[in-house]
Amino acid sequence: MTRTVLYDASEVFCGPDERIEDGAVAVDDGRIVAVGPSDAVTREHPPENAETAIDASGRAVLPGFVDAHTHALFAGDRADEFAAKLRGESYQDILVAGGGILRTVRAVREARSEELLANLRSHLDVMLAHGTTTVEVKSGYGLDTETELRMLDVVARADDAHPVDVVPTFMGAHAVPEGREAGAYATEVATEQVPAVAEQGVAEFCDVFCEEGVFTVEQSREVLEAGLDHGLAPKVHAEELAHVGGARLAAEVGATSADHLLHATREDAAALADAGVTPVFLPGTAFGLGAEYADPDPFVAADAPVAVATDFNPNCYARGMGFAVTLACVGMGMTPADAVAAATRGGARALGRDDRGTLEPGARADLVVVEGPSHVHVPYTFGTNAVDVVVKDGEVVHA
Ligand code: NIG
Ligand code: FE
Numbered sequence: 001m002t003r004t005v006l007y008d009a010s011e012v013f014c015g016p017d018e019r020i021e022d023g024a025v026a027v028d029d030g031r032i033v034a035v036g037p038s039d040a041v042t043r044e045h046p047p048e049n050a051e052t053a054i055d056a057s058g059r060a061v062l063p064g065f066v067d068a069h070t071h072a073l074f075a076g077d078r079a080d081e082f083a084a085k086l087r088g089e090s091y092q093d094i095l096v097a098g099g100g101i102l103r104t105v106r107a108v109r110e111a112r113s114e115e116l117l118a119n120l121r122s123h124l125d126v127m128l129a130h131g132t133t134t135v136e137v138k139s140g141y142g143l144d145t146e147t148e149l150r151m152l153d154v155v156a157r158a159d160d161a162h163p164v165d166v167v168p169t170f171m172g173a174h175a176v177p178e179g180r181e182a183g184a185y186a187t188e189v190a191t192e193q194v195p196a197v198a199e200q201g202v203a204e205f206c207d208v209f210c211e212e213g214v215f216t217v218e219q220s221r222e223v224l225e226a227g228l229d230h231g232l233a234p235k236v237h238a239e240e241l242a243h244v245g246g247a248r249l250a251a252e253v254g255a256t257s258a259d260h261l262l263h264a265t266r267e268d269a270a271a272l273a274d275a276g277v278t279p280v281f282l283p284g285t286a287f288g289l290g291a292e293y294a295d296p297d298p299f300v301a302a303d304a305p306v307a308v309a310t311d312f313n314p315n316c317y318a319r320g321m322g323f324a325v326t327l328a329c330v331g332m333g334m335t336p337a338d339a340v341a342a343a344t345r346g347g348a349r350a351l352g353r354d355d356r357g358t359l360e361p362g363a364r365a366d367l368v369v370v371e372g373p374s375h376v377h378v379p380y381t382f383g384t385n386a387v388d389v390v391v392k393d394g395e396v397v398h399a
Pocket of ligand 1 (some may be wrong): 100
C-alpha cells in the first residue's frame with residue numbers, strides 16, 4: 001500500500017459549505033481514506049509512516065480541477081485572428097470567410113498524428129501544472145470520418161501517456177465543412193461518422209455546435225440521437241452567439257451538459273435543471289471575444305449545480321483553470337467558493353464522473369495545493385499560477 005498524507009493545511013476545501021481549517025487529507029493507493037482536522041487525521045495516519053508527506057502549512061488543499069470543455073487537440077494557431085477581432089471583425093465573419101474552425105481543420109488534416117500528439121501532450125503538461133487533473137478533449141477539427149477517428153485515436157494515446165485523465169468527446173458536428181450543405185453534412189455525421197466512432201470505441205460523448213449559421217436544432221438533434229443510439233452521451237454547445245434553442249434541445253435529449261449559455265433564458269435554466277443537465281460556463285471565451293458573460297443568476301435560482309471550464313481552443317488560448325475561476329468571479333459575479341466548486345465538483349458532474357471533484361473518503365485522490373491560505377487565492381491570483389503542488393491518484397505529479 002502506498003500512502004500519501006497532506007497535513008497542517010490552512011484550509012481543506014471539500015465544497016462551498018465544507019471547508020476545514022487546519023486540515024489534513026490521507027490517501028491510500030490513490031483513494032482518499034480520511035479528511036478532517038489535522039491532529040485527528042495525522043493521529044490515525046501519521047505522516048512519518050507515509051511514502052509521501054506534504055506539509056501544507058500556510059496553504060490550501062483543493063480537489064484537482066476538472067476542465068469539462070476543451071478543444072485542446074489541434075495544429076497551428078490563430079493569433080492573427082485574435083488581432084483581427086481586436087480590429088472589429090467578428091468570430092462569425094471570420095468563420096464564414098473560411099477562417100476560424102475551418103482554418104484549424106485544414107491544419108489538422110495536414111498534420112501527422114505524431115505532431116498532433118506532441119501538441120496535445122505539451123498542452124496537458126501546462127494544464128497539469130495549473131492544477132487540472134481531468135480534462136475533456138473534443139475532436140471536431142477533422143470534419144471527415146478518417147480525420148475525426150484519427151483525432152480520437154490521438155486523444156486516447158495522450159490519455160495513456162499522461163498523468164492527466166483525458167475524457168474523449170466526438171464532435172464531427174463542430175462546423176460545416178467547406179463546400180458542404182449543413183443538413184446533408186449533419187446526416188453524414190449521424191449515419192457515417194457516429195457509427196464509425198462507436199465502432200472504434202474511443203469516444204464517450206457526442207457534442208454539436210447548435211448555433212445560428214452552423215447547425216439548426218433539428219440537425220443537432222439528428223446527430224445527438226444517432227450518438228445516443230450508439231452509446232455516446234450528448235453534450236451541446238448551446239446559446240453561445242445567439243439564442244436558437246440548443247439548451248431546450250439539451251434538456252429534451254437528456255444531455256450530460258449544455259455549454260456556453262451566454263444567451264440562455266430563465267426558462268432554459270429551469271428546463272436544464274429539471275432534466276438534470278449540467279450547465280457549463282466558459283467565461284474565457286466571452287473574455288476573448290469581448291462578449292458579455294453568461295448570467296449565472298437564473299441557474300442559481302433554478303438550483304442547478306454548474307460547471308466552469310476553460311474552452312481552451314485556438315480561439316481561446318487559455319489552458320489554466322485558475323483564470324477561468326477568476327473570470328467566473330470578476331466577470332460573472334460568482335463567489336470564489338462557488339466558482340472553485342464549479343471548477344471541481346461541477347466539472348466532474350459535467351463529465352459524468354462522480355468519483356472526483358471533491359475531497360471525501362472513497363474519492364479519487366486528485367488534489368492541488370495552492371500557494372495561499374484559502375481557496376480565494378485561486379481567483380485572487382491571476383496572471384500567474386497559484387498552484388504549487390499537484391497530486392494525481394495519490395502521486396505527486398507536479399511540484
Ligand atoms: O466552444 N463554438 C465552437 N467551438 C469552440 C471554438 C472552436 C474554434 O474556434 O476553433 C468554442 O468556443
Ligand atoms: Fe467549445
